[in-house]
Amino acid sequence: MRIWIDVSREGDEILAYGLTANLKNRGFDLLITIRRGMERVFGGSTEVLTIGPLAKGPFEEVVNELSLYKAVGRGKVKDLVHISLASLEASRVAFGLRIPLILILDDVVSVRELRLIAPLADVIIYPKIIRLPKVIASETRLLSLDGYLEDVAVSELGIIYHQSGTVLAFKPRGIKKGFKEIGPAELVSCRLKVRAFITSNRRLARIVALRGIPTLLTLKRRGLRVEQDMIKEGYPLSIGMDMSSLPSFNVMNPKAGKDGELVRNIIEAIEYVVAKGG
Secondary structure: OEEEEEOOOOOHHHHHHHHHHHHHHOOOEEEEEEOOOOHHHHOOOOOEEEOOOOOOOHHHHHHHHHHHHHHHHOOOOOOEEEEEOOOHHHHHHHHHOOOOEEEEOOOOOOHHHHHHHHHHOOEEEEEOOOOOOOOOOOOOEEEEEOOOHHHHHHHHOOOEEEEEEEEEEEOOOOOOOOOEEOOHHHHHHOOOEEEEEEEOOHHHHHHHHHOOOOEEEOOOOOOOHHHHHHHHHOOOEEEOOOHHHOOOOOOOOOOOOHHHHHHHHHHHHHHHHHHHHO
């Protein structure tokens, strides 16, 4: 049995990195397909294939799908299971090649993507606090978890909180100065003492806040369900468009056992699709 994981959304590479590390430790054979610019997070692993750029529209999506067909279809798809981080491109390829599809989703995924992907899934894994789309097929198996998807990636971060540390940022929309800008790879490998983190990327904001580092998500609109729940639970996350919106430091660690809940659900889902196909 080989597990194929595709990463098509900026910020999801750290989530995928934590997920693949957990699965590899459990002895799974992995194939990971990523987009250009994500290579540094995975450190040049031979299991990782870069298949194209981040898609900015339908044309790039089609080009990436053709590359995925070539990369995945060249091998034996009979013993392959696809774990999709709501990747529109890879989910359609898996469906076309009749590869069992385990869909992992939360409210970062757009309504457009959900409508196109959800009906294709054999199993959907999701946090209990989000609302599932109505387009899910009746025969799709649903597995929920109490925590957040990002829990699986928190232990992989190389940054730690320090009151006199550096303010780091990744694409901090609307804020021009007062920080050191870095990429997702540095969050894994930099080993920096960090006072705060600023970003417009929801996934990265959630991961860093779960680590206990004050995080500002630079968006004008209200937070989604997961972000609202994290704030309610006391994680140092806030949403705003200026530095004064940064939350004060509040010591919070990932809740015990939550980082393994997603992996347990994935293993249950794999057993289900294997039994279903056999």
